[in-house]
Amino acid sequence: xxxxxxxxxxxxxxxxxxxxxxxxxxxxxxxxxxxxxxxxxxxxxxxxxxxxxxxxxx
Amino acid sequence: xxxxxxxxxxxxxxxxxxxxxxxxxxxxxxxxxxxxxxxxxxxxxxxxxxxxxxxxxxxxxxxxxxxxxxxxxxxxxxxxxxxxxxxxxxxxxxxxxxxxxxxxxxxxxxxxxxxxxxxxxxxxxxxxxxxxxxxxxxxxxxxxxxxxxxxxxxxxxxxxxxxxxxxxxxxxxxxxxxxxxxxxxxxxxxxxxxxxxxxxxxxxxxxxxxxxxxxxxxxxxxxxxxxxxxxxxxxxxxxxxxxxxxxxxxxxxxxxxxxxxxxxxxxxxxxxxxxxxxxxxxxxxxxxxxxxxxxxxxxxxxxxxxxxxxxxxxxxxxxxxxxxxxxxxxxxxxxxxxxxxxxxxxxxxxxxxxxxxxxxxxxxxxxxxxxxxxxxxxxxxxxxxxxxxxxxxxxxxxxxxxxxxxxxxxxxxxxxxxxxxxxxxxxxxxxxxxxxxxxxxxxxxxxxxxxx
Numbered sequence: 001x002x003x004x005x006x007x008x009x010x011x012x013x014x015x016x017x018x019x020x021x022x023x024x025x026x027x028x029x030x031x032x033x034x035x036x037x038x039x040x041x042x043x044x045x046x047x048x049x050x051x052x053x054x055x056x057x058x
Numbered sequence: 059x060x061x062x063x064x065x066x067x068x069x070x071x072x073x074x075x076x077x078x079x080x081x082x083x084x085x086x087x088x089x090x091x092x093x094x095x096x097x098x099x100x101x102x103x104x105x106x107x108x109x110x111x112x113x114x115x116x117x118x119x120x121x122x123x124x125x126x127x128x129x130x131x132x133x134x135x136x137x138x139x140x141x142x143x144x145x146x147x148x149x150x151x152x153x154x155x156x157x158x159x160x161x162x163x164x165x166x167x168x169x170x171x172x173x174x175x176x177x178x179x180x181x182x183x184x185x186x187x188x189x190x191x192x193x194x195x196x197x198x199x200x201x202x203x204x205x206x207x208x209x210x211x212x213x214x215x216x217x218x219x220x221x222x223x224x225x226x227x228x229x230x231x232x233x234x235x236x237x238x239x240x241x242x243x244x245x246x247x248x249x250x251x252x253x254x255x256x257x258x259x260x261x262x263x264x265x266x267x268x269x270x271x272x273x274x275x276x277x278x279x280x281x282x283x284x285x286x287x288x289x290x291x292x293x294x295x296x297x298x299x300x301x302x303x304x305x306x307x308x309x310x311x312x313x314x315x316x317x318x319x320x321x322x323x324x325x326x327x328x329x330x331x332x333x334x335x336x337x338x339x340x341x342x343x344x345x346x347x348x349x350x351x352x353x354x355x356x357x358x359x360x361x362x363x364x365x366x367x368x369x370x371x372x373x374x375x376x377x378x379x380x381x382x383x384x385x386x387x388x389x390x391x392x393x394x395x396x397x398x399x400x401x402x403x404x405x406x407x408x409x410x411x412x413x414x415x416x417x418x419x420x421x422x423x424x425x426x427x428x429x430x431x432x433x434x435x436x437x438x439x440x441x442x443x444x445x446x447x448x449x450x451x452x453x454x455x456x457x458x459x460x461x462x463x464x465x466x467x468x469x470x471x472x473x474x475x476x477x478x479x480x481x482x483x484x485x486x487x488x489x490x491x492x493x494x495x496x497x498x499x500x501x502x503x504x505x506x507x508x509x510x
Contacts, residue, residue, distance in 0.1 A: 014075035026083035026270055030090060030222070033263075037228030041351040048348030051341070052400055 067150030072272035078207040078280065080270055085200030085219035087267030088155055091260040092162055092196040093226015095135075095189075096354075098128050100234045104247045105181075108173060111247055119178055127186050129450070134190025136446030139198050143439025144300055146195065147432075151203045151271045158196035159264035165189025166257025173250040196264065197223065197442065201422045202435035206274050209431075210283050213373070213423040217365030220419040224358030230256075290427075292374060292495070296503040298429040300436035306498050308428050309441070311491045315377055316421055317444040317451075318488035322384065322481040323414025324452030326407055327353065329474065336471045337395035337403065349404065353411045360412025365419035373424040374492060380413040381489035388482035392475035418445075428498055455480075 014022075063069060105124045106114045146154040165188035172180025200219050208215035237255055241248030285295075303309050326333075330353055331346040341349075368376035387406045394403040421441065426434045456477055463473040 014073055014077075016075075019075060019077045019080075022080055022270075023077060026080050029266060030083045030086040033229050034086070034090060034222070034225050037225055037232065038355065040232040041228045041355055044351035045348040045355070047342070048345045048352060048404075051345050052404070055400065 065150075065153045065156060067148070067153070067273065070150050070152045070271060070273045071275055072278075076272055078274070081200070081204060081207050081272065082215065082218045084151075084155075084267040084271040085204055086222040087270075088158060088196045088200055088264050089219050089222030090226045090229060091264045092158070092193045093223040094230030094234075094256070094260065095128070095131055095193055096224075096227030097231030097234060098131070098185075100231050100238075101249060104238060104249050105173075108176060108247055108249065111245070123178060127181055130182055130186030131190040131193060132449045133446050134187055135193040135197065136443045138191040138194030139439035139442040140194075141439075142191075142195055143198060143436030144433065146199055146439070147202065147300075147436050150273065151199050152268050154195055154199035155264060155268035155271060158192045158199055159261050159268060160192070161188050162192030162196060162264065163257045163261030165192055166253045166260065170250040170253035170257065173253065194439070194442070198435050198439045200267070200271065201438055202431065202433075203271060203273060205422065205426050205431055205434055206278075208280075209285070210280055211366070211369045212426050213368040213376075213420060214362070214366040216422040217362040217416075217419040220365070220422075221358055221361040221415075223418070224354065224361050224415050227354060228358070290372060292372070292497055293427045294430055294497060294503075296430055296498075296500065297432035298437075298498055298502050299504050300433040300440060302502045302504070303425075303429050303433070303437045303498075304440060306502050308495055308498050309437070311495045312421065312424060312428070313441055313444045314491040315424075315488055315495075316417060316441060317448045318484050318491070319377075319380055319384075319414065319417035320445055320448035321452040321455065322388065322484050322488075323411065323417070324448065325456050325477060325481045326410055327357075327414070328453050328456060329477075330407065333474050334403070337474065338398070338400055341400075349407075352404070353407060356408040356412045357415040360415035361419035364413065364416025365423065368420045368423060373420060373427055374495060376416070376420055377424070377492045378489060380417055381485045381492060384410060384413050385482040385485040385489070388478050388485065391478050395471065395474070428495070430504075432504060 102121065102124050105127075106118055106121050109115055109118045142154075165184045165186075168184030168188055169181045170184075172178065172182075172184055201216055204215040204219055205212045234252060234256065237252035238248045241251035286293075298306070330350050331343075334349050335341050335343065335346050364376060364380070387410050391403065391406050391410075394406055422434065422438050425437050425441065429437050459477055459480065460473045463476055464470060468476070
């Protein structure tokens, strides 16, 4: 009995280095904009930190 | 048509050797984009000056009409998540993510046309209706896929994705401001051009998620993963369909749990800036803006940290912490204001907001525990109506109670006290709902129609 026919060709298994490269690209693609957003938010919050710090020192 | 077959559920099955850690970035690409909705307020003022440019003039849109854009989007988020949840389970994540990208990106483009033609109904239709459908589809599309890839850590996996929704505002806010500044001219506020760029940009960003997402092969388990031999009381190995789930008391109890957690969180989120300025006379508007920014970081971080913790201590215990610790913190906030302790005030609000975010991120795993993985995306979609309801009820409740107290001679800073005490009571009601959640009656379990 022959193997069942699929509508699309079977894909090749992913290899170790290929997986690592994909992981780096995928995480960088979402990580870089997220890091930029967190940094921008930190800049917005900075005056509050400075004010609290100045009060604590005083 | 052959080209479209790449969207089929069968074509998204992962090949051997695929790393499951490629799925969270796919989910994040969707949630980071649609999380922009939380930063929509950066467009509120410019939208009231489309004709006047420098200031509102006769014929410009009223601020009260502008606020409807966000409200319509949130309502359509809940409706589309509820309506399309079952379709999503059948169609697979790639098709759903692409549909979300088309709707969300297309919503920006239709809205840009609305601004250009100065037709507000086109903005309602674009960002509100079309964008709202994109929000709903995008929000639930990666959830069940992640739960299937991470049966050992479903809370952490969904927390990672839903954290992106919190982080999306941090990107969308500054990006919107930057683009409007770039496109602004003597004859234009730059909103239409900004929305065209954002629509196309978000479409590409979300498309990336749709391209890399994969489903695990049937019966796949992580290497070395052995389901707990000692089953936890609330974690079922059975499956419940979305149609059956909404007939169970557990669904409505979880609905109340989400509704009350979100309603209370919105109280702090919506009032954060005026509250810190009214409670502490020396806080400037700039510092108050910083406080809101800080809260959004905790909102985002809480989504990942609390839902990850829920994998170890259980979903019911995690929500018990949200409600009991939350109620104690809400009741403490007025005292921190009267003591003049800014650090304590900020710390209390930060933890409260982390639990608000955690409530969103932990709920998909709670549903998976109660109803199984078969249609968890569709069940989650129906549950999100609680968010839509809280998005309307929360701000209305807070505004009217605050105004009622002020009209009856209570000072503005004191009016916050009563509002916060009321929120503490709401959280205690939530704790009771959570306490009442028990395993689903087996008569609701899905039974295969196959004989034998």
